[in-house]
Amino acid sequence: MKARTTTGAQGLKPPSWRRSLTFGALLAVAFFVMIQYLWVQKDEAGNPTTTVWGNLLIAVIGFVAFTFIVYFTDKFTYRNRLRKLKSGSGQHFQK
Secondary structure (H helix, E strand, O other): OOOOOOOOOOOOOOOOHHHHHHHHHHHHHHHHHHHHHHOOOEOOOOOEOOOHHHHHHHHHHHHHHHHHHHHHHHHHHHHHHHHHHHHOOOHHHOO
8 A cells, every 4th residue: 555645735636627517517507597587688579589599509609618718727727726836835725
């Protein structure tokens, strides 16, 4: 059995596509609910001007955008924290 070495990066997790996809899906669902039910625009007769399929398409585009944004933000944050830990100024990130 190997001995565990303790580092300051114990609570630091590398970015993962799985976590980004999950978070992107949650944001897309929330975005769909918002545009479907909160941002309803109606014409003179009182009918909604957008369709469910149009709003779903916007939510799917948002899902793709959210997923990439979350992944690359996590990657950027992870690299910066690792760099600070390696330089010795990373006491703020230890748990």
